[in-house]
Amino acid sequence: xxxxxxxxxxxxxxxxxxxxxxxxxxxxxxxxxxxxxxxxxxxxxxxxxxxxxxxxxxxxxxxxxxxxxxxxxxxxxxxxxxxxxxxxxxxxxxxxxxxxxxxxxxxxxxxxxxxxxxxxxxxxxxxxxxxxxxxxxxxxxxxxxxxxxxxxxxxxxxxxxxxxxxxxxxxxxxxxxxxxxxxxxxxxxxxxxxxxxxxxxxxxxxxxxxxxxxxxxxxxxxxxxxxxxxxxxxxxxxxxxxxxxxxxxxxxxxxxxxxxxxxxxxxxxxxxx
Numbered sequence: 001x002x003x004x005x006x007x008x009x010x011x012x013x014x015x016x017x018x019x020x021x022x023x024x025x026x027x028x029x030x031x032x033x034x035x036x037x038x039x040x041x042x043x044x045x046x047x048x049x050x051x052x053x054x055x056x057x058x059x060x061x062x063x064x065x066x067x068x069x070x071x072x073x074x075x076x077x078x079x080x081x082x083x084x085x086x087x088x089x090x091x092x093x094x095x096x097x098x099x100x101x102x103x104x105x106x107x108x109x110x111x112x113x114x115x116x117x118x119x120x121x122x123x124x125x126x127x128x129x130x131x132x133x134x135x136x137x138x139x140x141x142x143x144x145x146x147x148x149x150x151x152x153x154x155x156x157x158x159x160x161x162x163x164x165x166x167x168x169x170x171x172x173x174x175x176x177x178x179x180x181x182x183x184x185x186x187x188x189x190x191x192x193x194x195x196x197x198x199x200x201x202x203x204x205x206x207x208x209x210x211x212x213x214x215x216x217x218x219x220x221x222x223x224x225x226x227x228x229x230x231x232x233x234x235x236x237x238x239x240x241x242x243x244x245x246x247x248x249x250x251x252x253x254x255x256x257x258x259x260x261x262x263x264x265x266x267x268x269x270x271x272x273x
Contacts, residue, residue, distance in 0.1 A: 002036035083140035086124040142174040170200030230257030
């Protein structure tokens with residue numbers, strides 16, 4: 001991967017020219033490597049924006065500018081709410097309410113996803129404990145785990161301490177991991193998932209069908225539930241196939257993005273859980 005800057009257009013001294021050639025090289029790597037890029041002002045703007053956002057994310061963690069929204073999980077056989085998925089938003093002081101796609105990828109790259117993830121875990125467990133007091137019933141709360149969090153050496157300790165702090169049972173927490181995450185290091189992942197299951201936690205496999213996992217591995221992953229990705233919901237053949245596959249592995253299925261009566265009727269017809 002090669003990055004180039006041009007004298008005198010991009011700078012008039014060696015340090016600036018090298019700095020800008022370096023930016024162009026990173027851009028070349030982002031484009032798939034094995035190519036070259038010349039420096040442009042757009043690259044400079046992108047890097048400046050990225051650095052600004054990283055600084056703002058750090059401040060957001062300190063100032064607790066994040067908030068959780070909860071998406072209900074409904075059992076189709078009786079229309080009862082049996083759980084809720086915690087979804088993070090950033091109450092940005094200038095840009096308003098930001099969805100995760102606008103800051104989570106950068107947080108993942110910089111490692112800031114670790115403190116953010118711990119905050120989400122605490123906030124979700126606190127809310128679930130509150131629901132338990134109001135409803136006098138246990139609602140399972142689902143929390144997404146990122147690839148960076150999953151690689152934390154102390155992840156299980158963090159989960160144990162959080163549950164203990166809020167007085168919650170492991171059975172009240174569901175951890176969602178993506179299919180692409182588990183396929184990165186399947187043997188290591190399987191070992192960690194088994195430890196989580198031994199703790200009594202629920203495990204669901206998110207974005208199923210988008211990560212091209214091996215069915216041989218899927219059979220051995222100690223998960224409880226397959227989440228059918230929203231992009232597949234309108235494709236009857238795929239939904240039916242995933243549900244039948246899940247049944248053969250004794251797994252529950254949950255369909256994301258069910259927002260109208262026609263989709264609900266279809267999922268009931270296909271015996272989605």
